[in-house]
Amino acid sequence: MSELILGIDLGTTNSAVGAVESGFPILLADAEGRRITPSAVWFGADGSVEVGRKSLRRRASEPGRVITSIKRLMGRRHGEETEFCVPMERAADGGVAVLGRSPEEVSAEILRELKGIAEFRLGRTAEKAVITVPAYFNDAQRAATKRAGEIAGLEVVRIVSEPTAAALAYGLDKLGERSRVAVYDLGGGTFDLSVLEMQDGVFQVLATRGDTRLGGDDLDATLARHCMEDFDSLDPAAKVRLLAEAERVKCALSDRESEIFRAPFYDGALSLEKEVTRADLEKLAKPLIARTLTCCRQALADANVAAADLDAVVLVGGSTRIPAVRGAVADLFGREPDLSQHPDEAVALGATIQAGVLAGTLRKMVLLDVTPLSLGIETFGGLMNVLIPRNTTIPCKAGEMFTNAAAGQASMRLRVLQGEREMARDNWELGNFDVPFEPAPKGQARVGVQFRIDENGILEVLARDVTTGLDTVVEIRSAAVNVDDEAVEKMVGESVEFAFEDMAERIFTEAKMKAEELLPAVEQALAEAGDLVSADERGEIEAAAAAVKDALAAGLPNPLKAAVQRLDKATEAFAAALVEKAMMDALERRL
Structure with missing residues (x-):
């Protein structure tokens, strides 16, 4: 029997798991026959845990004990996220905790549930997995995702970007010897647009742009506020009921021209009933859609590719069912998007295909992602010295030789930076550490510095004293900065502006x-x-x-x-x- 490696889409709103069986990638359904599992976890006061739909049913009665959208907190520092479904606390390491648990521990409960579904359906133990993340997840967020898998009892053999996984699901490798495609991924909590090139069996991400705080959840909240002006002043339980109805109305308007927004006794006493038309929803969605189109144009510019040069445009994520989204994408790219795959399942299916490739059960195909921002170190004079430029294909490594700035110096402080500005102070510090070396006259000591990014996008920094051969190796796993798309966009914009x-x-x-x-x-x-x-x-x-x-x-x-x-x-x-x-x-x- 071949090795079993699961393919997992660990989504902000929903998650899914799949495996290759008899040479075919399939998504696995739970006991109720559903292939999609809500990314929600309920923690009972007695220590009991429920995941998925069962936990969502508890939101109305115990909203303070149900955690949703935990993906937004993965790899983040306390204070970087200002709003969340339950109160946030500062963890001992400076990170975030909710209900006394780290985001990795909460995510691990979702992964345990998916692992259990797979083992129930396949009748054997699952110990390895490929897990997807948004293309704009930074090093700390990818590392946190990997830790969540390990807590859940899974060896994470590969972290794959969601748009890249989606490209596999759509079979974009079959378009021709060389093809270029755009993957438009609008899910519940995140958005990504990636431009990929397929050549000689290799997927390469030419450029990627996105927003880790933009998705269907935001449209649900906008619609709820449209129907209830005092939405923000309501208690959590009432908000939950209105958001659930907003989601239902939003989905219904993808098939109908109008729908009644009904929320009986949403606060225990008052009821709400209001007609919402598709035109109303499209008006509310217009600013959100416009933000995605801005990312699309920027990604095309980064890839130096015109819309007319693309061989296909594919849609991923449940929010792409909205007719206004499909129409806007068609107008921007000048072609009808490919709708051949289930938008909620494409990423999980792609992860499953990649898992099959790694397990040797499917034809080998290579996936190459890119670095969203340049990586380097601060050098004498406060300058940014870039070692790995932005949009470099990963895995990759690069190095340079540095020397001492003062006579008798016995060590140097290495500041690892991420950003596009010329001066170190204007970029983001990912970490710093001291590198000891033999004291020498000014300019005589030699320290080699090498950056290596693995296939999961995790950065390892090696510094070597050439005289002694002594190595200092640091894995950057806890970036103290917020590198979501809004911040990336600001960084790139400022690099042009200044x-x-x-x-x-x-x-x-x-x-x-x-x-x-x-x-x-x-x-x-x-x-x-x-x-x-x-x-x-x-x-x-x-x-x-x-x-x-x-x-x-x-x-x-x-x-x-x-x-x-x-x-x-x-x-x-x-x-x-x-x-x-x-x-x-x-x-x-x-x-």
Whole structure:
């Protein structure tokens, strides 16, 4: 019997599990015959736990004990998320806790339920899984997802981005030898648009954009507020009832032109009944849809692909059933989207196909994701030194050699940064650690730094003292920043907006460091061996040095860079004479 690896879509609103049986990828149904499991968990006061539909039925009576959309808190720090369905607490490690549990522990309950469904249907133990995450999940969020799987008793053999998994489900590898597709994924809580290229059996994500706080849940809340102006002032139980009815009405309006929003005794006394038309819903949905279309345009621009160059556009996620969404996508891309797969099941099916590939039960196919933002370290002068540029295909690794900035230095602080700005202070710090090395004169110590991102998108930083061969290895698992799409969009936008100012500051900083190194060296050399240059050469060197000092005082980048280059050129012959004199002196001492 072949190895069993489950394919799991761990969604914000709903989740699903599948496996390859007899060579075919299938999604597995629970005891009630349903393949979709709500991502909801109820924790009883006595310690009992219920997952899925059973827990949702308890929301009206115990709203404070039912957790939904836990995916929004995965890998986040306390304070980064301001609203949630139950009160949030600060965990000992600075993360978030709800009802005394970490987001990983809550997610693990959902994964245990899915694991149980699979074992019930297949009649054997499941110990390994492929789990999907949104394309914009950062390193900490991916690592948290992997930990949740481990808590649930699963070895997570691969983390796969949801749009990439969806591409597998749609069979986009069969379009031709080389094809480009867009995957529009609008689920309950997240949105992603990815542009993928398939070539020679390899899926490569050319670019991806999205929003980890945009989905059908937001439209439900908007519709509930439309029907009940005082929605935000209601108690939690009343809100739950209105949101559940809003979701029902939203789904009904995908098939009908109008529907009655009914909420009898929603607060125990008052009832609500209001007609909602499809036109009303489309008006409410318009701003949310517009936000997704902005991401689409940005992803196409990042991939340098025109809509007309795409071979297919596919829709994923339950919210893509809304006619207004389908119409907007068709208008933007100039083609009708592919609706051949069940939108709620496509991601789980793709995860199952990938699980089958890893288990050896399906034809091998390679999935390649990309880094959403550049990764690098801070260097002397507060500069951002990029090691892995944005949109680099993963898995990948890159390295560079660095040296000590001061004589006798015995260690250096490595700040791992993520972002697109030229100066370190304007980027996000993912972590920092000290790298010890043998003390040496300025510029003589050598430390090699290597970044490696594995197939799950988790970053490992290795720093090596070249002299001793001693390695310092750190796995970045708890980023202290919020890298959702809104923040990514802001970072990229600011890198464009401040491009000239940033580059000017970088040029000035680099020239200033060079000037501060060159000026004392030139002055000392002139004082000790000024007889090696002619009066004219000395005059040019002194004039060039004065120009550097003036440019430094003026604080202007390009004049300073030009003045430093002039001084560098003016001292070339002098430097050569100094080297020749030093060699002659050494030869005489040897004789």
